[in-house]
Structures are given as structure tokens and as C-alpha cells.
């Protein structure tokens with residue numbers, strides 16, 4: 015029997031600190047009017063020093079698990095899509111796995127910039143549909159404020175920090191994520207990049223002084239590319255899922271720029287009311303923007319069980335993609351289990367400390383340099 019991948023839990027986390035356009039205009043030569051008229055952004059959330067991509071991802075993940083009524087040890091796979099990982103390695107997903115105590119999950123990061131959440135959603139869906147796993151946690155998380163040049167008015171006005179997570183579960187019931195389109199064009203890689211800090215240009219005094227470790231962007235080219243691909247990816251994913259555009263309750267696009275979204279909506283010939291926009295309050299949270307917008311749409315009563323929805327995004331790479339789904343909502347467990355995020359956090363922390371301690375004891379027993387097991 016064919017398995018379907020249903021979205022049964024969701025959660026989001028954004029830093030408390032809000033940075034308004036007025037505040038930005040004290041740092042750089044810009045105005046609230048310019049930013050709003052060119053991008054639609056009014057404010058964005060910025061991570062506090064003790065917050066990072068992993069801490070936001072963990073907060074979002076635990077909320078999603080609570081809603082889905084699942085314990086972390088029931089998760090088979092964790093994918094964290096991010097362009098601002100905690101480290102080059104280990105993967106942020108492994109840190110999330112440890113912090114929530116998902117003791118049976120494989121975990122890895124996926125790097126496809128702002129399209130990453132769609133790519134990750136598709137990877138998790140395919141793993142469920144092929145019956146290799148039953149339950150997945152897909153997280154989009156960013157702290158791009160750490161990779162922003164706060165002196166560059168072209169880019170620093172755009173981005174914000176945040177995380178959003180979906181729980182996917184297998185079921186024989188038709189529905190859930192039904193199709194996805196994933197595309198890339200590396201010839202445009204230089205249009206939006208963080209050039210230094212990788213193997214090509216390792217971090218050095220020179221790269222830091224030349225500001226090569228922060229976001230560089232050709233805004234006009236990215237704008238043109240985005241407008242070109244949003245409509246076609248949306249139509250293609252709906253066609254693959256055999257869902258007519260008229261039946262779609264909500265289009266949830268990547269929240270990069272209100273003008274890009276409006277132009278995609280014009281191309282699709284649908285009214286703006288059928289498209290979710292919240293870029294004004296979060297800015298571009300990159301791969302986190304689609305789950306955050308989805309969760310706000312649910313909160314506003316714009317997305318309910320049974321509704322047809324299409325997610326569409328684009329970003330650095332260049333990458334772009336879309337996924338069509340029938341919205342599900344939590345599976346009701348026979349007896350609704352209480353899932354307490356706080357207790358899981360404590361349990362996971364204890365488990366992590368014990369595992370470190372055990373590794374230390376093992377080192378003493380076997381001898382630090384003895385590898386003859």
C-alpha cells in the first residue's frame with residue numbers, strides 16, 4: 015500500500031529582539047519609506063548573543079513535537095535546512111538531535127539556501143513514501159544576522175532570524191505532501207553568496223578585513239531570477255500533484271520581498287488574498303520563512319485540514335522549488351499523550367552528559383591511545 019507523508023505538527027521560534035527600520039536608519043543611510051516601498055519589510059527579529067541557529071531550531075522542533083503528540087525518541091530522521099549552521103561541522107541537525115533527545119534519529123543538514131525547506135520537505139517525504147522511515151522532523155533555521163554586513167544597505171535591510179519546524183508522519187490515508195519540484199542553476203552562484211570561510215577561501219585576516227565572510231548580493235539580478243521562477247515552479251508542482259490552481263486555498267511563498275511575491279501572484283492570476291505574506295514583520299528569514307508563514311497562516315485561520323496548499327521558494331545557489339500538499343493537522347492519538355517539551359529538554363541534557371561521561375570512562379578503561387578494540 016502506498017504511504018503518504020502527512021504534516022502533523024509544526025512550531026516556530028523567533029528571537030524576542032525586534033529591529034525596526036527606524037533603528038536601521040540610524041546605522042546606515044536609508045529610510046523606513048525606502049525599505050517598505052522596495053521590500054515590504056518593516057521589522058525583523060535578531061538573535062540575542064546566547065541564541066543561535068541550533069537553539070532556535072530546538073525551540074521550534076519541541077513545539078512541533080508537542081503538537082504532533084510525539085516523543086523525540088519516536089523521530090526517525092531530522093533534517094535541518096540552514097545557510098547559517100552552528101559550525102562547518104558537526105551538522106546543526108546533530109546538535110538538535112542531542113538537545114531534544116531524539117535517540118533513534120539520523121540527522122543531517124541540508125544546504126540549499128532559501129529553497130532549503132522545500133528541498134528538505136521533499137527529502138523527508140520521499141523517505142516516508144519509500145517506507146524507509148515513519149516519522150521525520152524537518153526544520154528551517156537561520157541566524158543570518160551573524161553573516162550580515164551591517165554597513166551594506168543593499169543587504170542588511172532584508173534579513174531576519176528565526177526557525178520553523180514540521181513533523182511528517184507516514185499514513186495509508188492519501189494526502190500530505192504530494193509533489194515537489196527542485197531546481198538549481200550554479201551558474202548564478204556568485205549573485206548571492208558568502209564567499210569566505212569555506213575550503214575555497216578559508217577564513218583569514220584578509221577575508222575578514224575585506225568582508226568576504228558576510229553576505230554579498232546582486233539584488234537586481236536576484237530579483238529578476240526570483241520573479242522568473244516562482245510562477246513556473248508553482249504551476250509545475252501543482253501539475254505533478256494533479257491539483258488545479260483554482261483548488262488551492264493558499265500559496266505560501268518564500269518571504270524575501272513583497273514586490274517579488276506580488277509579481278508571482280500576478281503571474282499566477284490569483285488574488286493576493288490567496289497568498290500568505292508576513293515579510294513585513296520578519297524580513298527574509300531564508301529557509302525558515304515558509305514554515306513561519308505557514309504557522310502564521312494556520313494561526314490566522316487561513317489554512318485548515320483538507321485545504322490544498324503550495325509552498326514555493328528560491329534562493330542562493332541559485333536554487334528554486336515548490337511543493338504541493340493537502341494540509342492534514344495532528345493525527346489524533348487514541349489516548350492523547352501529554353508531551354512536555356521542558357521535561358524532554360532536561361532528559362536530553364542528562365542523557366547527553368551521561369553519554370559524554372561514558373565516553374570519558376571508556377577512554378580511561380581502554381587507554382586514550384589504544385585503538386585495538
Ligand SMILES: CC(C)(COP(=O)(O)OP(=O)(O)OC[C@H]1O[C@@H](n2cnc3c(N)ncnc32)[C@H](O)[C@@H]1OP(=O)(O)O)[C@@H](O)C(=O)NCCC(=O)NCCS
Pocket residue numbers: 043044045048049052053128167168169171172206231232233234236237270271298328329330
Ligand atoms: C535589494 C533590493 C531591495 C534593491 O532594490 P532595487 O529597487 O533593485 O534598488 P537598486 O539596487 O536598483 O538601487 C536603487 C537605488 O537605491 C539605493 N539604495 C539601495 N539600497 C538602499 C537602501 N537600503 N536605502 C536607500 N537607498 C538604497 C541604491 O544605492 C540606488 O541608488 P542610485 O540609483 O543612486 O544608485 C532589490 O533588488 C531586491 O529585493 N532584490 C532581491 C533580493 C533578495 O530577495 N535576496 C534574497 C533572495 S533569497
